[in-house]
Structures are given as structure tokens and as C-alpha cells.
Amino acid sequence: MNCNCHSLDHINGILDHQDVYLDFEESDEKLTWCSGCGNYGIQKAVFRALTLENIPVKDAFFCYDIGCSGNESDKHGGNTIHGLHGRVLPLAAGAVLADHRKKVIATAGDGATFSEGINHLVHTIRNDYPVVFVLHNNENYALTTGQASSLTREGQKMNASPDGVFAAPMNACHFALSLNATFVARSFSGDVKHMTAILQQALRHNGFAFVEIMQVCPTYNKTTSQEWFLERIKYLEEQTEYDKMNIDEARKVSQDLEENITMGVLYDNPVGNFIERLPQRRDKQTTLVEEVAPHDVTKLLATFR
Numbered sequence: 001m002n003c004n005c006h007s008l009d010h011i012n013g014i015l016d017h018q019d020v021y022l023d024f025e026e027s028d029e030k031l032t033w034c035s036g037c038g039n040y041g042i043q044k045a046v047f048r049a050l051t052l053e054n055i056p057v058k059d060a061f062f063c064y065d066i067g068c069s070g071n072e073s074d075k076h077g078g079n080t081i082h083g084l085h086g087r088v089l090p091l092a093a094g095a096v097l098a099d100h101r102k103k104v105i106a107t108a109g110d111g112a113t114f115s116e117g118i119n120h121l122v123h124t125i126r127n128d129y130p131v132v133f134v135l136h137n138n139e140n141y142a143l144t145t146g147q148a149s150s151l152t153r154e155g156q157k158m159n160a161s162p163d164g165v166f167a168a169p170m171n172a173c174h175f176a177l178s179l180n181a182t183f184v185a186r187s188f189s190g191d192v193k194h195m196t197a198i199l200q201q202a203l204r205h206n207g208f209a210f211v212e213i214m215q216v217c218p219t220y221n222k223t224t225s226q227e228w229f230l231e232r233i234k235y236l237e238e239q240t241e242y243d244k245m246n247i248d249e250a251r252k253v254s255q256d257l258e259e260n261i262t263m264g265v266l267y268d269n270p271v272g273n274f275i276e277r278l279p280q281r282r283d284k285q286t287t288l289v290e291e292v293a294p295h296d297v298t299k300l301l302a303t304f305r
Contacts, residue, residue: 029074036226038138038189038215043072045187045195046105046134052196053203055103063092065108065117068143069136072107086116089124092131099287100275103203105132111141114150114170125179128207130273132199135172135210138217139224146220153257156223172212173254173266177247182207184250185265188233189215190226198265206270214261229261236264245269 033039050060057078064073064080065088073082079102083091092106113121113135124131139156141147146159151172155164176184183205187195195213202209216226236242236253243249250267275281 027075027077031075032071033068034217034219036216036218037068038213038217039069039072039136041189041192042069042134042136042195042213042215043075045192045199047076048192048196049199049203050103053200055203059101059103061095061099061102061104063088063095063104063106065106065112066143067109067112067136067141068138069107069109069134071143086112087120088112089117089120089131089133092133093124093127093129096129096131097275097288099289100130101287103132104130105134107134107136109141109143109149110135110137110139110151110172111147111149114172114175118150121176122179125176125181125208125210127274128182128271130207130275132202132205132209133211134199135212136215137172137212138215138221139169140217140221142217142220153223156221159220169257171254171257173210174251176210177251177254177267180247181210181267182270183209183265184212184254184267185210186212186214186254186261186263188229188263189213190229191263194235194263201265201268205268206276207273232259232261233263234260236262236266 031040047057050057057076060078062073062078062080064070064082066085070082073080081091081095088106088108092104096102096104108117124133137151139152140149140158148156148158148161148165150170152158152165152169154166154168157164173184173186183202185198185202187198189195198211202211214229216224216229244265244267247267247269253262254266256262
């Protein structure tokens with residue numbers, strides 16, 4: 001078996017004994033997330049991971065979708081763009097193709113990703129763009145006051161589904177693995193240290209890194225509370241024989257969303273990302289944005305007169 005994972009005690013020890021300095025400036029805009037929202041922990045983990053990986057925020061580019069997670073887009077001093085609902089992944093793909101030296105991090109919720117934007121998720125995985133994608137999974141459309149999403153649990157009553165959801169939920173990680181994603185991981189918003197360690201590995205991955213964060217929504221999702229998750233999550237790092245390069249094992253451990261919810265890097269097997277596979281870019285040392293230059297189009301315009 002091949003296992004390159006550390007125990008949780010080791011991960012926590014590293015974080016406890018390092019000065020984690022977040023080299024980003026907070027804006028004057030106030031966070032508007034509800035008290036107890038999982039987004040606070042996710043935000044902290046992302047910037048801790050960047051710092052521990054020695055990636056200055058100026059060298060990262062953050063792409064935000066519409067939704068509660070997107071409300072972070074103007075709350076820090078990094079390079080950010082706030083796109084259309086469900087369209088964050090093509091936005092991120094365009095950004096990394098333009099400048100692959102930037103670490104591109106995309107963020108979206110479960111509604112935007114698995115309803116409006118599921119087609120974009122499919123092709124981003126297929127092309128293996130070098131993007132870190134953080135899926136905020138609170139199992140509902142929280143920004144629009146608690147409608148059910150494709151990941152809301154069957155039978156759960158929501159504001160727009162007072163009799164309960166009748167369709168079975170999609171399984172985010174299992175879906176990504178079914179498309180042969182090269183990196184698939186899962187963590188929990190109530191464990192900042194574990195999220196940080198997972199995101200560090202995602203930042204190192206050479207290709208598309210799919211990271212599902214199961215998060216609490218204290219306002220609109222009362223079913224899967226902090227306590228509910230803590231009673232059910234199991235850490236893959238504690239399974240010393242687990243082979244994270246075995247996609248069949250990954251698909252197996254990703255399936256249970258009720259009793260034993262596996263957290264950790266489920267699969268990590270880089271094969272060379274989209275940009276590296278482009279034959280026309282093999283001998284290029286520059287980025288596309290560096291190749292942009294002004295050109296005199298006077299003669300061209302004259303041909304249309």
C-alpha cells in the first residue's frame with residue numbers, strides 16, 4: 001500500500017508550533033455571514049494554507065461565484081473576481097490559462113456547482129486545469145434563504161420544500177471521482193487544522209484539485225449541525241494502509257454520507273495538467289498575458305474602407 005499521509009496529531013502539532021502569519025490585508029467591508037457559519041473557518045484555512053505553503057497572496061488569484069461563499073470576494077486585499085452564478089470554473093480556467101504562474105483558487109457553493117454549473121464542473125475535471133476548487137457544501141441555497149440544492153438530503157424539509165426533498169442527493173466527491181478527477185478531497189468546516197492540511201496538499205497538486213468542504217449552515221440547515229457531523233466524520237489520515245492513488249478505494253470510501261463520512265485526501269494521482277499537454281506551449285517560457293502587445297491596425301482598418 002502507498003500512503004503519504006500524516007496523522008492528525010502530526011498535522012495539528014505543525015500548526016500549533018508555527019507562527020501562521022496571514023499576509024493579506026482585510027478590507028473595510030464587514031463580513032455578513034451568519035453567526036456560526038462555516039465560511040469563517042474555511043476562509044481562515046485557505047489563508048493559513050497559502051501562508052504555510054509560502055505562497056504570497058499577491059501570487060494567488062481568487063475567483064468567486066454567487067452565493068454566501070462569494071460574499072468574501074471584497075473582504076481581503078488579494079486579487080479577486082466575482083463572476084456569474086454557476087460560472088466560476090470557466091472563469092478560473094481562463095485566468096490560469098492567461099497566467100499559469102498565479103495560483104488560481106475558485107470558490108462556489110453546492111447549488112451553483114451541481115445545478116447551474118454542473119456542466120462546467122464536468123469539463124474542468126476532464127481538462128484538468130491547474131485550479132484549486134473549494135466547494136462550500138452546506139446542502140442548500142443559503143443566500144436565497146434555504147432552498148434545497150442537488151446535495152440536500154432526501155426527506156429534509158427546506159423553505160421551498162416544506163414537505164421534504166424527495167430526490168436522493170448527489171455525492172460530490174463520488175461524482176468527481178466518476179469523472180477520473182486527479183485530486184479529490186473532503187474536509188469539515190468545524191476543523192480548521194484539518195482543512196488547512198487538506199488545502200496545502202491541494203495547492204501542491206499539479207492539476208485540478210477538487211476539495212469538498214462539508215459545512216454547517218446554522219440558519220437554514222438545522223439537520224446537519226456541528227454536532228451531527230462530529231458524531232459521524234472519520235479521518236482518512238488515521239487509516240495507515242489507505243492508498244490514495246487507488247481510485248477504486250477512493251470511490252468506495254467516498255460513498256457513505258450518513259454514518260461514516262470520510263474526511264481526507266481520497267485520491268491524488270497527477271498526470272500532467274492541461275497547459276503542460278498543449279503542444280503549442282511546450283517551448284514557451286512566457287505566460288499568455290506576457291505575450292500580449294500593442295499592434296498598429298491602421299493598415300487592417302484601411303482595407304475595410
